[in-house]
Amino acid sequence: MLNSTCCTCPHLERKNVVFVTVYSVVFIFGLTLNVTALVIFFRNSKSQSHTTTYMVHLAFADVLLVCMLPVRIYFHMESGDLPQKLCDFTGLIMLSNMYGSILLLTCISFDRCIAVCFPLSSRVREGRKKAWCMCLGIWILTIGTSLPIYFKKEQNNSTTEQTNVTCFGNFPSYATQTAALISTLIIGFGIPLTVMIISSWGLVRAISKSTAVQTSDLVDSGKIKRMIITNLAIFLFCFLPYHVMLVLLYAYKTTQTRCSLLTPYQYSLMVACLNAMLDPLAYYFTTETFQRKKMGVETTTVRKIWQTNSHSSDGNNRSRAPLTM
Known part of the structure; x- marks a missing residue:
């Protein structure tokens, strides 16, 4: 296990300025964009798709993240000491x-893929209706795995000299334990990344082979x-x-x-937080929920093209995929 001895990092003033600036930008834009997304989602609650269910929970998760x-x-402004319990909790x-957010992004990618690649499957349609169950499971998983870590850190801090505790300046000792690291790399990152790569490949392949897309001038x-x-990306x-940094900290x-x-x-943790600001730009504003008012005619026309192609086929050609998800 990594100890909690603190290091004196070089170029501390520059590092603090960078962190304060980036975290402030992420907080302001991340909170604004995600709250705006939630408002729009709830205003259009009657027309929400199954994918939108994941996006609502994703926006809420991102709001909680940026609020921390x-x-x-x-801390990085060096404005004074903070209680270690507050640092551990946040x-x-x-x-x-x-x-x-990682698991919800994976669900969004997978949901879009199966919706496009298997549009005529009744099992897929029924499975997509369970989106709220997946979201509930993700919340239970993330909260359930976090609480034991918090209480264990509390016990460790109570038996450690206070001079070794410096809020966010400590090493991630628990995250770099063998069991925790393996589970994190496999369940928290490896499997989601694999699913996203396969889903992205499936989507690109389906769009490339879609007759509705290739024969329509309405869709780019x-x-x-x-x-x-x-x-x-x-x-x-x-x-x-x-x-990668967790692996390096474990290896050395x-x-x-x-x-x-x-x-x-x-x-690297700061870069990971950028995702809370990029999620609305990458996902929310490219969905039908946000495009309906300004692209209503296009969406309706594309749907008709898809339905015409689907009814004219033998029902087994899965490459003619709809574009609304």
């Missing part, structure tokens, strides 16, 4: 909602593919560095190396 950032901003809330298939690829950009045991890796680890 003011504590980090205060840190675990942020991490639990980060993994909640290239734009849709770029949106899918951009979503996957944002996912990798935000979450891959953080998990010497105190000097740990000290040199602490600053990159903190930067």
Whole structure:
């Protein structure tokens, strides 16, 4: 287990300025965009799709995450000491909602994929109606795994010298334990990443082979593919560095190396928080919920094209996929 001895990081003033600036931007824009998304979703609650259910929970998770950032901003401004209990609580809330966001993003990607690739399957339609069950399971999983970590940290802090406790300046000792790291890499990142890659590939393949897309001048298939690829790229950009740093912290045991890796680890966590600000831009505003008023005619026309192609086929051609998700 990594100890909690603190390191004196070089270029502390510059590091603090960067953290304060980035966290402030994420807090302001992340809170504004996600609250706006929630308002729009609830106003259009009668016309919500199954994918929108995941997006509502994703927006709520992102709101909870960004609401924890003011504590980090205060810490990096060196405005004074903070209670370690407050630091531990806000840190675990942020991490639990980060993994909640990862799992919800995975569900969104998978839901879109099966909706497009298997539009005529009754089993798929019935399965998609269970979106609220998946969201409930994700909340139970993330909260259930966070609470034991919090109480264990409380016990460790009560038996550790207070000079070794510096709020967010400690090493992620629990996250770099073997069992916790393996479960995090597999369940929290590896499986979601695999599902997102397969789902993105399935979506791109379905759109490329869709007769409705290829024969319609109303739909820009290239734009849709770029949106899918951009979503996957944002996912990798935000979450891959953080998990790579966890592996490096686990692999290198010497105190000097740990000290040199602490600053990159903190930067990787900062980058992961950017996802709360990018989610609304990458997902919400590319869905039918946000485009209905300005693209109502286009959406209706595309749906008719799809229905015409579907009824004219033998019912087994799954490549003619609808564009509304």
